[in-house]
Amino acid sequence: MTFPKSIQRSNAEVRILEAAAQLFARHGFKAATTREIACLAGINETTLFRYFPRKPDLFWAAMESRLCRVKLGAEIESSLAADTDPAIALPLLVAFLLDTLQNPELSRLLHVAAFELPEADKMICEYLKPIFDVVSGYFRRCAARGAIGEVDSPLATLGLVGLVSAHQAWQHLFTDDPSLNSDPEEAVAAYVHLWLQALKSPAADADPNMTLLEDVTV
Numbered sequence: 001m002t003f004p005k006s007i008q009r010s011n012a013e014v015r016i017l018e019a020a021a022q023l024f025a026r027h028g029f030k031a032a033t034t035r036e037i038a039c040l041a042g043i044n045e046t047t048l049f050r051y052f053p054r055k056p057d058l059f060w061a062a063m064e065s066r067l068c069r070v071k072l073g074a075e076i077e078s079s080l081a082a083d084t085d086p087a088i089a090l091p092l093l094v095a096f097l098l099d100t101l102q103n104p105e106l107s108r109l110l111h112v113a114a115f116e117l118p119e120a121d122k123m124i125c126e127y128l129k130p131i132f133d134v135v136s137g138y139f140r141r142c143a144a145r146g147a148i149g150e151v152d153s154p155l156a157t158l159g160l161v162g163l164v165s166a167h168q169a170w171q172h173l174f175t176d177d178p179s180l181n182s183d184p185e186e187a188v189a190a191y192v193h194l195w196l197q198a199l200k201s202p203a204a205d206a207d208p209n210m211t212l213l214e215d216v217t218v
Helices: 011-027 034-041 045-051 055-067 074-081 086-101 104-116 118-144 153-174 184-198 202-206
Strands: none
Touching: 011 034, 011 045, 011 055, 011 104, 034 045, 034 055, 055 104, 055 118, 074 086, 074 118, 086 118, 086 153, 086 184, 104 118, 118 153, 153 184
16 A cells, blocks of 8 residues: 655645544544544535545545654754763653653554554554664663663663553553653653663662662652
């Protein structure tokens, strides 16, 4: 399948994609109808099909409109490229993950794509793998210079994403403490402290002068 590429879109197209993202995220691919999407966009269905002749084309364009917004900020990119100490870089990464995961439409669109349109893997990889590669490369360099333990860098990257995403999704089922969902700063500090301990280099225990992995206050 050929996926659409981000282009300059007309006002009508933007309205269609915003409506499509909302309804696909809310109802799923099969249950959301083009008639409902057109109505929410304030156009008729004939106009919608003029821009997107096939319903799958509309879904891909709507999902792309959300995926293309997921980008590392300049501060994070600079910090990772400069191999900043993990105690400084990790709070930026965790804040980025929390901000991304708190976009309900994107999260739901990814679930819809996974269950109803498995060919979505190609598009998801196209937009998110560059971010994964940057973070994984950072962890690899940190391990090489002893700033963290000898860990598999892709595993460290996926583990960080899994830690934050799984906790955000499941916390309400297993604990009565809502603090990490209500206080972003407290959440960042808690995740960073836990992950720094998990990645700690054995040398940090042997050398009392190393302060990299001390408790982090955000």
